[in-house]
Amino acid sequence: MLVLSRRIGEKIAVGNDVVIEILSVSGEGVRLGIIAPKETSVHRYEVFVDIENANRAAEDAVNDIKKSSLKLLSAHFQAGQKK
Incomplete structure (x- = not known):
């Protein structure tokens, strides 16, 4: 398992066409934004x-x-x- 530390506004690339952005952190919750092709289920x-x-x-x-x-x-x- 790859473990990464990220801050709000920072991103993670998965493969060539998926990007995950840290949108907010509140208590124990993290809000993520995910950009992926339509054919990729998220x-x-x-x-x-x-x-x-x-x-x-x-x-x-x-x-x-x-x-x-x-x-x-x-x-x-x-x-x-x-x-």
């Missing part, structure tokens, strides 16, 4: 974790549907071959 970490969990759950649901659909389709074809 989220608070706890929101990011929620999104990742929701995506995994959705993927699991789709996989379950695919498996049950394949079983039904297979059973249908096997029943048709017995006739």
